[in-house]
Amino acid sequence: MGDRERRTVFVTVGTTCFDALVKAVDSPQVKEALLEKGYTDLIIQMGRGTYVPSKVSGDGTLQVxxxxxxxxxxxYIRDASLVISHAGSGSIFETLRHGKPLIVVVNEDLMDNHQSELxxxxxxxxxxxxxxxxxxxETIxxxxxxxxxxxxxGDAKPVVSLINxxxxxPDD
Structure with missing residues (x-):
């Protein structure tokens, strides 16, 4: 078992509650898609959520x-091969700074959604x-x-003008 390269997917919801994301990652469809892409491990940071993902993992399934x-x-971000994150700017920029592939999952339940625009x-x-x-x-x-x-x-200008x-x- 030790010779298999671990390819970890790290999921983070930050300090929020985003059960819809945790449920989605826990679904057979998403786990199947991750396996097909060659990922081996799934680590979920579930924040204030109440939905508890299943840890069950047998042969040929993800270690959760x-x-x-x-x-x-x-x-966790540094060790991950792929990060799936809520749309919090902190999590997004932390992941991009580490140069990790990132899927941002937008929380459609948030009414005021600047995050999705970013x-x-x-x-x-x-x-x-x-x-x-x-x-x-599907995205995976x-x-x-x-x-x-x-x-x-280093190139903060586009981001700064975006935030402005x-x-x-006004953008100077």
Whole structure:
């Protein structure tokens, strides 16, 4: 078993409750899609959520583990081959900074959703993939990580103007 390369998928909801994302990741369709892409382990940070994912893993299935909070999710992000995240800007930029492939899952239950605009803009620029809980399985099946553009943190200008646009500040 030890000779198999581990390819971990790390799922994070930050400090929020986003059961729809945890449920989606726990679904047979999503697990199947991840397996087909060659991922071996699934680690879910479930935040304040109440939905508990199933840990059952047999042969040919993902090894699943989960926890609520960790003082530093940076380690999990660093070790991951793929990150599936809620649309919080902290989680997004942390993942992009580590140069990890990222699927941002937008929480459609949030009424005031600046977050989805940020995620969609970064998806348009091909820094990440964007999904909803309903389309996550499809997104995993169809994604081609090779098509992603590395995010270069040094170039803050586009991001700054994006943030200014959200908050209605003039762009200098």
């Amino acid at each position: 583990d989960y926890f609520t909070f960790s003082p530093s999710i940076a380690d 995620a969609e803009e970064l998806a348009t620029r091909k820094h990440l993939f964007c999904a909803s809980p309903q389309t996550l399985g 099946q169809e994604m081609d990580i090779e098509t992603l553009n590395p995010y270069v943190p 646009k959200f908050f209605g500040f």
